[in-house]
Amino acid sequence: MDFNFYLSTMWSVLKALPLTLEIWFFGIAFGLVIATGLTWLRASDYKLGEYFTRAYVFIFRGSPLLVQLYLIYFGLSQFDFVRHSPILWPILRDPMYCTIVAMALNTAAYESEIFRGALRAVPVGQIEAAKAFGMSAFTRFRLVTLPIALRLALPAYSTEIILMTKATALASVVTIMEMMGTAQKIQHDTFRPIEVLTCAGVIYLLLNLSIARIFAWVEYRLSPHLRPPPEQRQQIKPVPEVL
Amino acid sequence: MEFLNDLKDQVSTAYELLAAGWGVQLLWGIGWTLAVTVVSMLIGAALGSLVAAAKLSHRGGLRFIGESYTTVFRGEPELLIIYLFYYGGTQVLTGVARSTGSIGSTDILNMPSFLGGVLAVGIISGAYQAEVFRGSFLAIHRGELEAARAYGMSAWLRFRLVIVPQVLRLAVPGLGNVWQLTIKDSALISVTGVAELMLTANKAARSTHHSLLFYTVAGILYLVMTSISTPIFEKAERYTSRSFTRPK
Numbered sequence: 001m002d003f004n005f006y007l008s009t010m011w012s013v014l015k016a017l018p019l020t021l022e023i024w025f026f027g028i029a030f031g032l033v034i035a036t037g038l039t040w041l042r043a044s045d046y047k048l049g050e051y052f053t054r055a056y057v058f059i060f061r062g063s064p065l066l067v068q069l070y071l072i073y074f075g076l077s078q079f080d081f082v083r084h085s086p087i088l089w090p091i092l093r094d095p096m097y098c099t100i101v102a103m104a105l106n107t108a109a110y111e112s113e114i115f116r117g118a119l120r121a122v123p124v125g126q127i128e129a130a131k132a133f134g135m136s137a138f139t140r141f142r143l144v145t146l147p148i149a150l151r152l153a154l155p156a157y158s159t160e161i162i163l164m165t166k167a168t169a170l171a172s173v174v175t176i177m178e179m180m181g182t183a184q185k186i187q188h189d190t191f192r193p194i195e196v197l198t199c200a201g202v203i204y205l206l207l208n209l210s211i212a213r214i215f216a217w218v219e220y221r222l223s224p225h226l227r228p229p230p231e232q233r234q235q236i237k238p239v240p241e242v243l
Numbered sequence: 244m245e246f247l248n249d250l251k252d253q254v255s256t257a258y259e260l261l262a263a264g265w266g267v268q269l270l271w272g273i274g275w276t277l278a279v280t281v282v283s284m285l286i287g288a289a290l291g292s293l294v295a296a297a298k299l300s301h302r303g304g305l306r307f308i309g310e311s312y313t314t315v316f317r318g319e320p321e322l323l324i325i326y327l328f329y330y331g332g333t334q335v336l337t338g339v340a341r342s343t344g345s346i347g348s349t350d351i352l353n354m355p356s357f358l359g360g361v362l363a364v365g366i367i368s369g370a371y372q373a374e375v376f377r378g379s380f381l382a383i384h385r386g387e388l389e390a391a392r393a394y395g396m397s398a399w400l401r402f403r404l405v406i407v408p409q410v411l412r413l414a415v416p417g418l419g420n421v422w423q424l425t426i427k428d429s430a431l432i433s434v435t436g437v438a439e440l441m442l443t444a445n446k447a448a449r450s451t452h453h454s455l456l457f458y459t460v461a462g463i464l465y466l467v468m469t470s471i472s473t474p475i476f477e478k479a480e481r482y483t484s485r486s487f488t489r490p491k
Contacts, residue, residue: 062423063465064430066441067458074454081246162318169320173434180322193330201319201327208318 002195009186009199016182017203023096023168023178027103028161034104035111042116053112060109065167068106073098073174095174103167110160118153119145151222158215162208169204179203257456265447265457272443273464279361279429279439284372284422286365291372298377309373316370321428324367329359329435360432368425375417379410412483419476423469430465440464 038056041049060068073095082088091097122145130140172181183200187193261269297309316324332354340352383406391401433442444461448454 058470059462059466062469063462064427064441066430066433067444067462067465070445070448070454071458071462074448075458076455078453078455079246079249081249166318166320169322172322180320183323184326187326187330191334193326193334197323197327197331201315201323204320204323205315205318209314 005190005192005195006199009183009196010203012186013179013182013200013203016177016179017207019176020168020171020178020180023099023103023171023176024165026100027107027168028164030100030104031107031111031164034108035115038108038112039115039119042112043119057109057113060106061113065102065106065170066173069099069102069170069174072102095171095176099168099171099174099176103164106167107160107164110163111157114153114156114160115149117156118149121152122148154215154219154222158212158219161215162211165204165208165211256453257460260447260451260453260456261460265451268443268447269440269457269460269464272438272440272461273468275437275439276426276429276441276468279357279364279432279437280422280425282361283364283368283425283429286361287368287372287421287425290366290369292376294369294373295376295380298373299380313370313373316367321364321367321431322434325360325363325431325435328363328366329354329356332359332362354435356432356435356437360429360435360437364425364428364432367428368421371421371424372418375414375421376410378417379413380406382413383409412487415476415480415483419472419480422472422476426465426468426472 038053042053044050072092076082076088076092082092091101126144126148127140130144135143168178169180171178172184175181177185179200183196187196190196294309294312297305298313300306300309333351336352336354337346337350340346341348341350346352387405387409388401391405396404429439430441433439433445436442440461444457448457451457
């Protein structure tokens, strides 16, 4: 056991953590925006919107993220109009932006399905009550539907976020030196893949466990109505036997 | 207009390239992808049922092992596990072969890429299958197990006649999801050099400089594979639950 090697590897991989988190954060943020749009399209009455979102979800959930990433990074630059476009080209020639775009498009498909399910799961009685109160459609959405749906979507959303953490490792195949890329480089330099990958694995695992913990805490805070009232939580003392 | 002309060129070269032999290569790629997925699913089913049993065990130690297995292999990037098995396997094999003297001290004994990839994807698939099996077992009616015990069935008989048929029936939809995941994970083992669909598309894209075409074709072929499996699993679900139809 070469303890110093583990320490130095751990430190080198940790130095790439900010880059991993950057890809992760922007992928999730843009993904959330696209997913919101898709959910809105799907929930609207337009048939065309429904067909579009169905096709979108089918395509992005049915093929591997790696194919989507390669298609965006290597494939799109084939078009002359992409290479000559002042807006598209700076984005699509940069592997970092390409990874973020691929991750955002991919996660949006999964998230839009999560949100759709959550919206449908909002109890009808709550919406009827809101209508009976004379709430406008917007107020009803803001005060009743949205909060309940977000709470319902949270468990599945946290799973999706953890999948996204795992997906950031794919950035390494398009030359980004995030944690996985750094680990790969150290591994090639030292020919000690087991030690190096174990170090990286520990960091990824701790990262995912902390994300899961944070979501569990948020879920706990957002569901006080599902917890037993404080007096019930105390142990009920057995009645002393009198006779 | 430039865009349309571009597209027209792409389509006409697409046919030529696919007919020139890349089409056949891609079909072989599909074969390898399916082989990898099926073998990984089988490895995953074996591991998954053991891990599910461990997680349901009364012994704390076994439960801990099961929990750790599913946490680690569902929490790590798939790419990392694949690299670990492929390059780590090479490291172990080389070390063993060098110490036994079957290769020279500077030679390297590579991990067979199919074996390494299939083990890695199988172990990941096993973590997901374990959760599916555990959920199905918990969904079996307690009364059935009690009745089997009351009949004096041995543990093995109970397992074979009561648990397995019901777990399999309840697990079909979950296994369908894991199958889809495994097809998509199998694309990652292209990094180890198994000539499955992704790697074939990669090679074609690099050597012909038509990346858009080949990655699109690969994407469509993956879509075909995942969408064909949906009705198959639906049919399997109908078949396995034919005696459990709910009254309308």
